[in-house]
Each structure stands twice: as C-alpha cells, then as structure tokens.
Amino acid sequence: MKKIVIIGGMAAGCKTAARLKRLKPDYDITIIEKQDFISYGTCGMPFYASGDIDDFLDLAKTPWGMIRDDNYFIKSKKINIKLSCEAIEIDKDNQKVICLDLKTNQQFTLDYDYLVLATGSTPVKPNFPTPESDNISDFHDPLNAKKFKLKAQSGQIGSVAIIGGGFIGVELAEATTSLWGIETHLIELTNRLMPQALDKELSTLLENHLTKNDIKIYLNTSVSKIEKNQDDSLKISLNDNSQINADYVFLCLGIKPNTKLSQQIGIKHSKICGIKTNKQLQTNIKNIYAAGDCIAVKDLITNQDALYPFGSLANRQGRVIADVLAGKKSTFKGAIGTSSVKVFDLIIASAGLNEYQANTLNLNYNCVWGTFYDRPDYMPESQTLVAKLIYEKQTLRLLGLQLIGKGEITRYIDTFSILASNKKTAYDLLDYEHAYTPPHSGPLNPLNHLGAMAINQEIDQINSLHPLSFQQFKGYIIDVREQSEINEIPLDNANLKLSILDYHDKINDIPKDEQILVICQKGPRSYEVARTLINKGFKNVKYLGGGIQLLKSIF
Numbered sequence: 066m067k068k069i070v071i072i073g074g075m076a077a078g079c080k081t082a083a084r085l086k087r088l089k090p091d092y093d094i095t096i097i098e099k100q101d102f103i104s105y106g107t108c109g110m111p112f113y114a115s116g117d118i119d120d121f122l123d124l125a126k127t128p129w130g131m132i133r134d135d136n137y138f139i140k141s142k143k144i145n146i147k148l149s150c151e152a153i154e155i156d157k158d159n160q161k162v163i164c165l166d167l168k169t170n171q172q173f174t175l176d177y178d179y180l181v182l183a184t185g186s187t188p189v190k191p192n193f194p195t196p197e198s199d200n201i202s203d204f205h206d207p208l209n210a211k212k213f214k215l216k217a218q219s220g221q222i223g224s225v226a227i228i229g230g231g232f233i234g235v236e237l238a239e240a241t242t243s244l245w246g247i248e249t250h251l252i253e254l255t256n257r258l259m260p261q262a263l264d265k266e267l268s269t270l271l272e273n274h275l276t277k278n279d280i281k282i283y284l285n286t287s288v289s290k291i292e293k294n295q296d297d298s299l300k301i302s303l304n305d306n307s308q309i310n311a312d313y314v315f316l317c318l319g320i321k322p323n324t325k326l327s328q329q330i331g332i333k334h335s336k337i338c339g340i341k342t343n344k345q346l347q348t349n350i351k352n353i354y355a356a357g358d359c360i361a362v363k364d365l366i367t368n369q370d371a372l373y374p375f376g377s378l379a380n381r382q383g384r385v386i387a388d389v390l391a392g393k394k395s396t397f398k399g400a401i402g403t404s405s406v407k408v409f410d411l412i413i414a415s416a417g418l419n420e421y422q423a424n425t426l427n428l429n430y431n432c433v434w435g436t437f438y439d440r441p442d443y444m445p446e447s448q449t450l451v452a453k454l455i456y457e458k459q460t461l462r463l464l465g466l467q468l469i470g471k472g473e474i475t476r477y478i479d480t481f482s483i484l485a486s487n488k489k490t491a492y493d494l495l496d497y498e499h500a501y502t503p504p505h506s507g508p509l510n511p512l513n514h515l516g517a518m519a520i521n522q523e524i525d526q527i528n529s530l531h532p533l534s535f536q537q538f539k540g541y542i543i544d545v546r547e548q549s550e551i552n553e554i555p556l557d558n559a560n561l562k563l564s565i566l567d568y569h570d571k572i573n574d575i576p577k578d579e580q581i582l583v584i585c586q587k588g589p590r591s592y593e594v595a596r597t598l599i600n601k602g603f604k605n606v607k608y609l610g611g612g613i614q615l616l617k618s619i620f
C-alpha cells in the first residue's frame with residue numbers, strides 16, 4: 066500500500082486526493098492543512114462578501130448540498146485529513162514530513178512514498194508602512210472576508226480603500242458598492258485597471274463603468290503610507306501628497322507562490338513563478354510532485370515560465386498528479402492565462418498576451434479591434450462587446466485576445482483559448498465551426514470577424530488605426546456614419562461626411578495624396594469604404610479600429 070502525503074487542502078490538494086483515491090482505493094492518502102477547514106470555493110469569496118451568497122458554508126457545498134469538510138473527506142472518501150496542522154519540514158532522504166499540530170503545539174512525522182506540494186500562494190505584503198489595525202486586510206484569507214462582511218452588515222464601514230486594481234481589487238470594488246453602498250476608492254499603480262489582462266483602450270471602458278457606479282478610481286497612483294486616525298479610521302497617503310480617509314483598507318497587491326518548504330530541500334524554482342515541474346508535474350526531487358498556485362506554469366505562447374494562479378488550472382493539475390501516481394499516462398502541457406471576471410453587468414475576459422506584454426517580449430505583432438453584437442442585432446437580447454486581437458505579424462499566429470462587454474463573452478474567450486493554446490492562426494479563428502442560432506449567436510461570430518480582420522490587414526493591407534493613436538492622427542478624416550449617429554456621438558474634426566449609400570459617387574472629392582482615416586460607429590462600414598478606396602488606387606488609407614463607440618470611451 067502506497068502512502069501519499071499532500072500538503073495543502075484546497076483546490077489542487079483536494080482534487081489530487083479525491084481522484085487518486087477513486088483510482089487507487091487502497092492507497093493511504095493524508096492531507097495536511099494548516100487552516101481549520103478545507104476545500105471551499107475561494108473564487109466565490111467576493112460574492113460572499115458582497116452579500117450575493119449568504120452563508121460562507123455554501124462555498125464548501127457539494128452539488129447535492131453536503132458540506133465538503135474534513136468529515137466528508139474522511140467518511141465518504143476515506144482520505145485522512147489533518148486540519149490545523151502545518152508541514153514545517155521535509156526530510157527528502159528518508160521521505161518524511163515533519164508537521165506541527167497548531168492546536169496542541171505537538172510535532173509529528175508522516176512517512177510518504179509520494180509527496181504532493183499543493184501549498185498555494187500568499188498575498189504580496191505592502192512595501193509602505195501600515196499600522197496594526199483590525200481594519201486592514203488582504204482578501205485571500207476567508208476569515209478576512211467574514212470579518213469584512215460582519216462589519217459591513219453592522220454598518221461599521223462607510224468607506225473602503227482598495228489598494229490594487231487587479232482581478233480581486235475590481236471584484237471587491239463591486240462587492241463593497243453594490244450591496245453595501247460603501248464609498249469605494251480603488252487605487253492602482255499602473256495607468257490602467259486589470260493591467261495583466263487589459264491594454265489601456267479596453268481598460269478605459271472598465272474604468273468608465275466603475276466610475277458610473279460611483280467607484281472613485283486613482284490610476285498611476287502609489288500609496289506611501291497608511292496611518293490610523295484618532296477615531297480608528299485610516300488615512301492613506303498617496304504619492305501626489307493627497308490623502309484618502311477610509312474605515313477599511315483591502316490590500317490586493319498580488320500573490321506569490323508559497324515555496325518556503327520547497328526552497329529548503331533544493332527543489333528547482335523559477336525566479337518569480339514558483340516550483341518548476343515537468344509535464345507530469347514532478348519536481349526535480351525524487352517522488353515529490355507539485356500543483357496549483359505554488360508552481361510555475363509553462364506559457365504555451367511564449368514558452369516561458371508564468372504565474373497563473375487560477376482555480377481552473379489547480380484542479381486540472383491535481384487530476385494529472387492523481388493519474389500519474391495511479392500509473393496512468395497524463396500530462397499538464399501548460400496554459401495561456403485564460404480568465405474572466407464579472408463587474409456589475411460587464412464581463413471582462415482575456416487570454417494570452419496583451420499588447421504591453423507583446424511589446425516587452427519584443428514580438429513582431431499587430432492588432433485589430435472590433436465592436437460587435439454577440440448575436441444578430443435584431444434579437445432583443447443582443448449585447449455589445451468590444452474586442453482586441455493580437456497576432457504575430459508574419460505568421461498570423463494568435464497571441465492574445467481581450468474582450469469587454471455584455472453577453473456571450475466567456476464562450477468566445479474559451480474558444481480562443483483552445484485555438485491559441487494549440488498555436489492556431491487568424492485563419493483558424495475565421496474558419497472554426499460554431500453553432501448558429503439567433504438567440505445565442507450570429508452566422509459569423511466576433512471571433513470569425515476578428516480572424517477575417519487580421520487576414521485583411523496582413524494580406525490585403527486594409528489597415529486599422531490604433532484607437533490610442535487617434536488624437537495624433539494628422540490626415541484627412543472621413544466619417545461614414547448617418548446623421549442620427551453623428552448626433553449621438555459628434556466628431557468635430559471630420560473633414561468629410563459621407564453616407565454608405567452614396568459614397569461611391571463622391572470618391573472624387575477625396576484627396577488622393579493625403580493620409581486618410583475612415584471612421585464609422587463600430588468598424589464594418591469604415592472597413593468597407595477603406596477597402597473601396599484602396600481598390601481605387603488610394604495608397605494611404607486606414608479605418609478606425611473598434612469604431613467611434615470604442616473611441617468615445619477613451620477620450
């Protein structure tokens with residue numbers, strides 16, 4: 066009988082244990098977890114804090130309503146669970162883990178044939194002074210979610226400052242304002258929210274949406290210190306010497322892999338991304354495996370190590386280790402960082418590289434932008450979304466996609482993720498088969514359109530202008546929107562207004578030797594006119610990526 070010890074009792078650890086026990090019922094499996102609970106849905110915590118989910122225990126329920134606690138794992142799965150126990154040392158030569166029972170302060174030792182490190186991650190600590198206060202916390206630990214909710218429920222919190230505008234900061238900003246009506250300040254170091262996922266032009270749409278929902282956003286802003294006021298509220302000093310007062314501060318500064326134990330025994334690590342493993346998730350030390358937030362994931366686009374701390378990946382990695390330990394052929398090939406987040410009624414989704422990252426890697430890339438309906442516009446439920454596709458210029462290989470809007474967004478990012486992970490190109494994006502039914506989809510969907518736009522740009526030279534370059538554009542602007550649309554979103558600097566119905570008759574009015582930019586509401590008409598002009602011998606023509614709908618949210 067093999068002895069398996071798993072350190073960490075959340076997504077990666079519990080998945081490994083549960084599947085391995087199903088495959089090898091005679092294995093003796095023990096999970097060591099330093100908290101006094103296991104296996105709850107961390108990803109649901111923002112919705113618990115917001116009040117959408119009443120009871121914290123709902124985050125730990127099976128689909129049939131049973132609490133997935135230690136008792137459940139011990140009785141139904143015959144897995145040994147040691148709660149409130151911390152693994153403090155690994156003796157790799159003798160294959161033992163030394164543990165400390167945090168309740169009794171007693172040490173004990175567990176032997177293993179195979180050891181799985183599923184130690185997860187911890188929040189990055191602030192690099193500015195913070196006082197001791199019960200009103201400053203991260204949002205990683207469920208105790209903090211519970212504490213905040215109790216305080217919010219009892220009316221103790223009138224204002225919150227969230228430091229860090231990544232996924233969790235943005236989700237929390239909705240949680241604090243939407244149900245509790247708390248004045249919310251969201252402070253972000255870079256020039257945009259969700260900088261890992263979005264480039265500035267799409268992030269601006271998110272910023273506008275949050276501002277509309279009464280969240281105060283501070284970009285390009287760092288915190289220099291937090292101090293306590295006399296009434297116990299907190300004073301947050303910013304780099305521009307201004308201050309914000311808040312009753313509660315959330316530190317959402319990112320996470321780092323938990324590698325204290327693995328560092329001690331010479332396991333190989335990637336510099337910032339955690340434990341290095343092979344495709345079977347084996348470390349370089351015999352009989353030790355690792356999964357979840359504590360490991361470096363191979364990025365399938367760049368082939369470099371990446372930190373992808375996602376529950377989806379942790380579960381898949383857990384399954385792979387279980388398979389491998391049960392003697393099955395199974396591998397984890399890598400990921401491209403596919404994610405989505407809902408903020409109020411907006412969905413933001415991304416996969417692969419954003420332009421900032423493509424630039425940093427010195428890739429030869431290009432982009433296209435589109436504003437689309439997610440299903441035929443005649444359907445009453447149709448929703449608008451904005452997309453940005455990044456691809457390699459020479460090969461048209463897919464590098465990254467960002468989506469923001471309402472409707473069927475997650476479906477698109479998932480499809481893109483499969484294609485980009487498999488090194489597919491814009492041709493594959495244009496060609497892939499999808500189900501068309503008006504309540505859910507158009508005959509061509511946004512991904513098909515983006516594929517076509519990339520091909521048009523690289524092969525036929527029908528180029529789009531980067532929306533962020535619009536203000537610097539010095540040439541001749543042709544607005545091909547109808548008057549009603551111009552009234553809705555006026556554009557003062559158009560040199561010529563043309564209707565799509567009669568522009569063919571007016572082509573001679575357009576100067577041939579100028580740089581020309583064609584603009585419409587969402588993109589398709591300006592693309593069509595740009596192509597016509599190029600066919601007629603105009604040399605220097607572009608259309609505005611994403612149309613004026615995207616532009617109006619940027620400037």
Ligand SMILES: Cc1cc2nc3c(=O)[nH]c(=O)nc-3n(C[C@H](O)[C@H](O)[C@H](O)COP(=O)(O)OP(=O)(O)OC[C@H]3O[C@@H](n4cnc5c(N)ncnc54)[C@H](O)[C@@H]3O)c2cc1C
Nearest residue numbers: 073075076077099107108152184185357358374375376377
């Ligand atoms: C607020 C929030 C929202 C999120 N939302 C999403 C989402 O929507 N989608 C998504 O894909 N991901 C989301 N994530 C990320 C996701 O929760 C993590 O990727 C996932 O939990 C990682 O699982 P894990 O098992 O690797 O690590 P963890 O969940 O961090 O678990 C590791 C466990 O190991 C224990 N441990 C560590 N060291 C020791 C030791 N020495 N001895 C004993 N025990 C130890 C820790 O106590 C911890 O319980 C979210 C995360 C947070 C915080």
